Amino acid sequence: MRLIFLFFPLFLFSLNLSELLTHPKSYVRDFYLTQFMRETNSTVLAFKAYNSMYKQKPFKHLKILAQKSPLFKNIYQCVNVKPEYVKDVDISCVLNNGLSLKTMSKLNKKDLQYLYNKLPPSKEKEAVYAFLHNDFSNVFKSRDLGYYFIINYPDKKIDQKITDFSLFEDRYFYLFVKYAVLNNLPEIEKSLLSLNYKNFDDRVKWWLFINALKNSKDKLAKKILYTINRKTSKIYFWMWQLGNKAAKEKLLENPRVNFYTLYAYESVNKKFFIKNKIIYNSVKKPKYNQYNPWDVLKFWDELKRRENLFSFAKELDSNKSIALKAIVLDKAFKYKYNIYITPKMYNDENVSFKAFVYAIARQESRFIPASVSRSYALGTMQLMPFLVRDYHSDVFEQFNYTENVKLGAKHLKWLFSKLHDPLMVAYAYNGGIGFLKNKVLSYFKYKGKYQPFLSMELVPYDESREYGKKVIANFIIYSHIFGDNNITLHKELKR
Structure with missing residues (x-):
C-alpha cells in the first residue's frame, strides 16, 4: 500500500501539516487536521493527518479517506456496514460493532440468514436470530444481549415483562433503567415498579423515581426520592413539587441561579443577584487571547493547575480575554455567585x-x-x-x-x-x-x-x-x- 502512495505528490500541503503537528494533541488540532484531510489532494498526507489525531472519528475521517482513495473504501465499509454491502465485508466487521442494530432491523430475510450462518456464537448472532424470526423473547435472558438491545435498539419490539433483573444489576444498571423509561417501554416500566429501590445508588434511584412518577405512582415516587443521598437543586425542586415546603426554602437559600432555584425565586418574587461587569482593562496584553484557539487550549490547561485563581483573573483583565476571566472568577468564588457577562458581540432592537x-x-x-x-x-x-x-x-x-x-x-x-x-x-x-x-x-x-x-x-x-x-x-x-x-x-x- 505504501509503495502505491509514493506516487502521490508528497510536497503538497506538507508545510501546513508540519506546522499543525507542532501543536499539542487536542480536539482543536483534530479540527484543523480534519480540514486538512478534506482539502489536500494527497492521500498519503491525508492518511498521515488521520494517524496523527488525538481522537479519530472513524465515521467521519475514514469516509474522507475513502473518498480520496479506493484503498480505504473497504475499511470505511467495515466501520459502517450498510444493507447493500453486508455480504461484501468480512464477518469480523459485524462482530466489531460495524453493523448497528437499527441497520440489522432493516435487512431482508436472505441477508439475515446469511449473517446467521456466518457468525460464530455471540450476542450479534443472537440478535440476528431475533430479527430473523421476529422473536425477542430471549433478549433479556443474557446480560450482554440485554444491554446490547436496551441501549442500541430500545424499540417496542423488545418490550416485555421482566420478573428478574439480577442479570443487569451492576454499576451500569442505571443505563438499563434510564433507556427503558426514556424510550417508553411500558411492560419493562411496570416491572421496574416492583424493584427494591433501597438497594441501588442515586443514579438508579433517580430513574426509578421518574419511572414511578411517569406511571402515576406518586407515593412510590416520593419514597424513592427521599432515599436519594445527594440533595441537589433538582432533588429539592421535586421534593417541593411533591409537597415538601421545607425543600422550597432550601432552593431559596441557594445563591446560585439555575433552572430550579430561579423557579423558586420567582414564586416568592425574590430577586436574583447577577454580576455582569468584571472587566476594567488593566492589562494591555493578557496572558491568553480568547480569539486564538491555541491560546484557549493553554488557558484550560493552566486553569487545571493554577492555585491562586484571583491572581490568574487579574492577568486576564482585558476585553481580549473577558470570557476567560469570567470562567476563572466563577471557579475562584466556588460557583457561589452568578457571573453573566455581556461582551459586545451582538445587538438587536428585539x-x-x-x-x-x-x-x-x-x-x-x-x-x-x-x-x-x-x-x-x-x-x-x-x-x-x-x-x-x-x-x-x-x-x-x-x-x-x-x-x-x-x-x-x-x-x-x-x-x-x-x-x-x-x-x-x-x-x-x-x-x-x-x-x-x-x-x-x-x-x-x-x-x-x-x-x-x-x-x-x-x-x-x-x-x-x-x-x-x-x-x-x-x-x-x-x-x-x-x-x-x-x-x-x-x-x-x-x-
Whole structure:
C-alpha cells in the first residue's frame, strides 16, 4: 500500500501539516487536521493527518479517506456496514460493532440468514436470530444481549415483562433503567415498579423515581426520592413539587441561579443577584487571547493547575480575554455567585431575541470566541462546520464574534420561524430540528400534574435535557439584564 502512495505528490500541503503537528494533541488540532484531510489532494498526507489525531472519528475521517482513495473504501465499509454491502465485508466487521442494530432491523430475510450462518456464537448472532424470526423473547435472558438491545435498539419490539433483573444489576444498571423509561417501554416500566429501590445508588434511584412518577405512582415516587443521598437543586425542586415546603426554602437559600432555584425565586418574587461587569482593562496584553484557539487550549490547561485563581483573573483583565476571566472568577468564588457577562458581540432592537442569542452563547461556549468542541462545533455559537458551509461562510472565520454570532443568530431566527417557543428552539439548536420533532415534542403534548417539568426530565439525551433547562434560565436572566423584566420562567413554561 505504501509503495502505491509514493506516487502521490508528497510536497503538497506538507508545510501546513508540519506546522499543525507542532501543536499539542487536542480536539482543536483534530479540527484543523480534519480540514486538512478534506482539502489536500494527497492521500498519503491525508492518511498521515488521520494517524496523527488525538481522537479519530472513524465515521467521519475514514469516509474522507475513502473518498480520496479506493484503498480505504473497504475499511470505511467495515466501520459502517450498510444493507447493500453486508455480504461484501468480512464477518469480523459485524462482530466489531460495524453493523448497528437499527441497520440489522432493516435487512431482508436472505441477508439475515446469511449473517446467521456466518457468525460464530455471540450476542450479534443472537440478535440476528431475533430479527430473523421476529422473536425477542430471549433478549433479556443474557446480560450482554440485554444491554446490547436496551441501549442500541430500545424499540417496542423488545418490550416485555421482566420478573428478574439480577442479570443487569451492576454499576451500569442505571443505563438499563434510564433507556427503558426514556424510550417508553411500558411492560419493562411496570416491572421496574416492583424493584427494591433501597438497594441501588442515586443514579438508579433517580430513574426509578421518574419511572414511578411517569406511571402515576406518586407515593412510590416520593419514597424513592427521599432515599436519594445527594440533595441537589433538582432533588429539592421535586421534593417541593411533591409537597415538601421545607425543600422550597432550601432552593431559596441557594445563591446560585439555575433552572430550579430561579423557579423558586420567582414564586416568592425574590430577586436574583447577577454580576455582569468584571472587566476594567488593566492589562494591555493578557496572558491568553480568547480569539486564538491555541491560546484557549493553554488557558484550560493552566486553569487545571493554577492555585491562586484571583491572581490568574487579574492577568486576564482585558476585553481580549473577558470570557476567560469570567470562567476563572466563577471557579475562584466556588460557583457561589452568578457571573453573566455581556461582551459586545451582538445587538438587536428585539430585546427578547438579543437575550436569547446571549443565552445560547453562554451555554454553548461561555462566550469564548475560539472554542472548538469534541464534535468540532466552532466559535461562540458552536456552529457545526457543515452548517457554516451551508450558510456559505468560511469555517476558519468562526473564531471571532462578528461572523460566528451573525450566522448563529441567522440560524436561530430560522428556528424561531418554525417553532416560536424558546424552550423548543433551545432543544432544536442543540440536537437539530429533526431530533426535536421525532424525540421531544411528543412528550410535551400531554397536560398533567407535573408538566412541563416531567416532560423536561424525559428529553432523551442527557446533554439536550440539561441544555434546555440551562438555556431557558439564561434567557430569563439576560432578558432582565437587557431591561425586560416582564419575561419570567413561569410565563415561558406556560407556552
